[in-house]
Amino acid sequence: MRMIDNVRTVLRENWKTYLITNLVVYSTLVMTMIAAVYVPGIRDAGLGATEAFLSSPGAAAVLEAYTRGSIVQAAALTFLGNLLFASLATTTLPSLCIPYVGVLTTLGRAVFIGLPTAPTTLSEVITFLVFAPVLVIEFQAYVLAMLGAIIHGRSTFDDRRQHGSSRAGGYLAGVRDTLRLYPAIIAVLLVVAFIEATTSWLAH
Structure with missing residues (x-):
């Protein structure tokens, strides 16, 4: 319950920023998907980047688990990949080194995922509509991670210093607020991983 209260407190104190981030x-x-449909060559570039990413060792291991039809392993690897790579390694940790950089990486992820995901045929539209809720839920985790990056940067440079705290104190306060969001990020990614693994198993 305390973890839930911590998440609620951070969101309540930063609700305007949270809404804007969403x-x-x-x-x-959405705009990336629209551009992928109407601007020649962009979607192909996105598909090429996705294929290159999926050929990496980590992504290949996840795909192999899905191919074998192992729900537990596929869900576990999906969860760990989204948590360790998409949330921690490319959003939160870089922002602790360079404040606010997680904003750029999150928007970059939206572009990276939006380009190959954009449907261009009727069958792709149907498939997209089926999986769209999962995509929306998954991105909520990335929104929360981006919110943490914004709160951390603001705490480091603005809010805490205005109240007499040192920059180091503001930095640490921002880290604490970011960590308070992670129970929600973990919960969202667990749900998404289970849904994706189960859906893939049922499809095969």
């Missing part, structure tokens, strides 16, 4: 991230995702 708007920016999902708008970027």
Whole structure:
């Protein structure tokens, strides 16, 4: 319960930023999909980048688990990949080194995923509509990670210093607020991983 209260407290104190972050991230995702449909060559570039990513050792291991039809392993690897890579390694940790950089990486992820995901045929539209709720839920985890990056940067440079705290104190306060969001990020990614693994198993 305390973890839930911590998440609620951070969201309540930063609700305007949270709403704006949602708007920016999902708008970027949608606009990227629209551009992929109407601008020649962009979607192909996105598909090529996705194929290159999926050929990497980590992604290949996840795909292999899905191919074997192992729900538990596929869900576990999907969860770990989304948590360790998409949330921690490319959003939170870089932002602790360079404040606010997680904003750029999250928007970049929206573009990276939006390009190959954009449907261009009727069958792709149907498939997209089926899986769209999962994509929306998954991106909520990335929105929360981006929110953490914004809170951390703001705490380091603005809010805490205005109240007499040192920059180091503001930095650490931002880290604490970011960590308070991670129970929600973990919960969202667990749900998404289970849904994706189960859906893939049923499809085969």
